Amino acid sequence: MKVLVIGTGAIGSFYGSLLAQADVSVSVLARSDYDTVQAHGIDITSETALGQWHFQPAQVVAKAAELAEKPDIILLCIKLVEGADRTELLRDAIGPDTAIVLLANGVEIEDEVAAAFPDHELISGLAFICVTRTAPGKIWHQAYGRLALGNYPGGLSEKTRALAEAFEKAGVGCTATADIVTTRWQKCLWNASFSPLSVLSGGLGTTDILTTQEPLIRAIMAEVCAIASALGHEQPAEIIDRQIDGTHKMPPYKTSMLLDFEAGRPMETEAILGNTVRAGHRAGVAIPHLDTLYALMKLRELRLRSSG
Amino acid sequence: MKVLVIGTGAIGSFYGSLLAQADVSVSVLARSDYDTVQAHGIDITSETALGQWHFQPAQVVAKAAELAEKPDIILLCIKLVEGADRTELLRDAIGPDTAIVLLANGVEIEDEVAAAFPDHELISGLAFICVTRTAPGKIWHQAYGRLALGNYPGGLSEKTRALAEAFEKAGVGCTATADIVTTRWQKCLWNASFSPLSVLSGGLGTTDILTTQEPLIRAIMAEVCAIASALGHEQPAEIIDRQIDGTHKMPPYKTSMLLDFEAGRPMETEAILGNTVRAGHRAGVAIPHLDTLYALMKLRELRLRSSG
Numbered sequence: 001m002k003v004l005v006i007g008t009g010a011i012g013s014f015y016g017s018l019l020a021q022a023d024v025s026v027s028v029l030a031r032s033d034y035d036t037v038q039a040h041g042i043d044i045t046s047e048t049a050l051g052q053w054h055f056q057p058a059q060v061v062a063k064a065a066e067l068a069e070k071p072d073i074i075l076l077c078i079k080l081v082e083g084a085d086r087t088e089l090l091r092d093a094i095g096p097d098t099a100i101v102l103l104a105n106g107v108e109i110e111d112e113v114a115a116a117f118p119d120h121e122l123i124s125g126l127a128f129i130c131v132t133r134t135a136p137g138k139i140w141h142q143a144y145g146r147l148a149l150g151n152y153p154g155g156l157s158e159k160t161r162a163l164a165e166a167f168e169k170a171g172v173g174c175t176a177t178a179d180i181v182t183t184r185w186q187k188c189l190w191n192a193s194f195s196p197l198s199v200l201s202g203g204l205g206t207t208d209i210l211t212t213q214e215p216l217i218r219a220i221m222a223e224v225c226a227i228a229s230a231l232g233h234e235q236p237a238e239i240i241d242r243q244i245d246g247t248h249k250m251p252p253y254k255t256s257m258l259l260d261f262e263a264g265r266p267m268e269t270e271a272i273l274g275n276t277v278r279a280g281h282r283a284g285v286a287i288p289h290l291d292t293l294y295a296l297m298k299l300r301e302l303r304l305r306s307s308g
Numbered sequence: 309m310k311v312l313v314i315g316t317g318a319i320g321s322f323y324g325s326l327l328a329q330a331d332v333s334v335s336v337l338a339r340s341d342y343d344t345v346q347a348h349g350i351d352i353t354s355e356t357a358l359g360q361w362h363f364q365p366a367q368v369v370a371k372a373a374e375l376a377e378k379p380d381i382i383l384l385c386i387k388l389v390e391g392a393d394r395t396e397l398l399r400d401a402i403g404p405d406t407a408i409v410l411l412a413n414g415v416e417i418e419d420e421v422a423a424a425f426p427d428h429e430l431i432s433g434l435a436f437i438c439v440t441r442t443a444p445g446k447i448w449h450q451a452y453g454r455l456a457l458g459n460y461p462g463g464l465s466e467k468t469r470a471l472a473e474a475f476e477k478a479g480v481g482c483t484a485t486a487d488i489v490t491t492r493w494q495k496c497l498w499n500a501s502f503s504p505l506s507v508l509s510g511g512l513g514t515t516d517i518l519t520t521q522e523p524l525i526r527a528i529m530a531e532v533c534a535i536a537s538a539l540g541h542e543q544p545a546e547i548i549d550r551q552i553d554g555t556h557k558m559p560p561y562k563t564s565m566l567l568d569f570e571a572g573r574p575m576e577t578e579a580i581l582g583n584t585v586r587a588g589h590r591a592g593v594a595i596p597h598l599d600t601l602y603a604l605m606k607l608r609e610l611r612l613r614s615s616g
Contacts, residue, residue: 197604197607200508200604200607200608201604201607201608201610201611202607202608202611202612202615203611203615204607204610204611204614208607208610208611208614209607212606212607212610213603213606213607215603216599216600216603219596219599219600288527288596288597288600289596289597289599289600291524291527291597292524292527292596292597292600292601293600295521295523295524296505296508296509296604298520298521299505299508299509299510299512299516299517299520299521300508300509300510302509302512302516302520303509303510303511303512303516304510306512306516307510307511
């Protein structure tokens with residue numbers, strides 16, 4: 001299996017390096033980190049049992065046209081923020097039989113790519129992980145790492161199963177599901193509530209938020225569930241309790257949106273919250289808590305631009 | 309008429325100094341600013357036609373026990389923030405015939421004082437003004453200045469009328485109303501929407517907020533109207549349009565809550581937003597936008613304490 005990872009941030013580097021350990025041929029397309037990754041590869045330090053390792057990609061390219069051969073699978077691992085043109089990044093890298101994996105946060109993130117490449121297999125993926133790129137070619141894995149993969153808009157192909165097996169072999173749990181969109185909404189319950197609250201509070205971790213404002217968290221999650229349900233992606237009845245209980249058991253945790261905010265990087269507001277709100281309005285679901293959070297995030301971003 | 313102003317912040321200094329110009333005998337009880345005010349009085353600079361003036365109080369005291377005589381009227385002009393003990397401040401200053409005027413933002417701010425001094429006339433007041441204390445004894449009046457006064461819980465006494473006339477004589481418009489509580493809810497429409505948004509956005513002025521998020525502002529205002537209505541303080545049908553139009557015509561304006569936030573001072577979150585939310589729940593009105601804003605303000609305050 002030949003895999004091309006587009007994006008050498010935390011997610012692309014981490015999962016690409018694991019696939020390489022599972023005897024997959026992994027090349028990378030690097031953008032701002034190209035010089036470092038080309039010269040030195042990527043070093044990963046994990047706080048988990050995975051330990052430390054070095055990842056030397058089969059090929060490191062700055063542009064897809066430089067690739068020696070077309071990959072079987074492209075892992076597109078870029079943050080969905082303003083200015084990220086996924087179609088452009090994919091166009092030169094894709095071969096006739098290449099499957100595209102979108103590993104990203106948010107909901108309803110697939111349609112743009114599906115429309116641009118209607119003849120290609122599209123796999124949607126979610127990473128449940130706490131991992132940071134501390135410098136070009138330097139990745140710090142703090143915790144977790146489980147993946148969920150499935151074909152979009154539904155189903156489970158042989159390629160998806162093979163990819164999930166490769167990840168399992170590399171040491172991270174990977175759930176292959178025929179209904180990845182429902183799983184995506186499930187992750188969104190957590191992200192659409194904790195992420196904006198972490199930023200709008202000015203930088204609180206999950207524990208402070210949950211112990212003081214659990215009713216608000218539950219109200220937001222209930223709205224996300226109602227949207228998912230209206231769109232045919234019914235969530236299990238106990239999902240909110242399960243996510244609340246799970247978060248109570250987690251150590252205090254800064255959301256990735258908060259880390260982006262604190263580092264002055266663009267935030268995934270549209271993928272996580274904007275797409276959720278638009279889906280809610282399209283479905284005719286009343287979502288006043290989400291509306292308020294989304295409006296506040298847009299004000300926060302306006303303020304960042306005007307003071308930047 | 310003998311008036312005691314408690315609090316030599318922006319509001320107390322400004323309105324006390326105007327009453328003194330209208331031949332009212334005005335003493336002040338100063339707290340942290342006592343030394344400066346005792347030695348030099350108070351200087352007010354206004355950007356309006358009022359110009360500049362100096363205010364030398366009849367008496368400046370640090371404690372009410374030092375007062376030469378009990379006042380006819382006490383103007384209590386302190387911000388309603390944590391740790392402000394109004395009952396304690398009033399107890400030693402009040403005489404048997406003293407009326408108490410509460411000049412403060414927020415809703416449902418009167419009951420604590422009414423309960424502590426059940427035999428005294430209680431006047432509730434609102435200031436529509438942009439004024440700042442730039443240093444001890446230094447007041448900068450930027451714009452506006454109109455007052456609304458009325459007896460609590462309703463009605464209009466001779467003393468209230470006389471006080472309103474004195475303010476009018478001093479050059480600020482003063483509406484005497486028999487239904488001050490309805491007026492208080494009306495001001496709350498504006499304050500409960502723009503104030504938290506100005507802080508949670510990270511510092512936007514009213515123009516940026518209104519031009520980008522008018523639907524949210526309208527949704528919040530509609531919830532405040534619904535609470536007021538449920539409690540018997542029905543607002544005029546066109547009130548939201550009127551406040552929106554009025555704000556569009558104002559120059560970009562930083563709310564007083566934002567000025568407090570930026571200066572690291574305690575914010576009037578409870579008086580403006582907390583009391584509104586509690587009133588809404590008591591009245592059984594659904595207020596998801598206000599619930600979200602209030603929860604976020606509490607998170608913001610928690611964050612300020614944990615980083616302070």
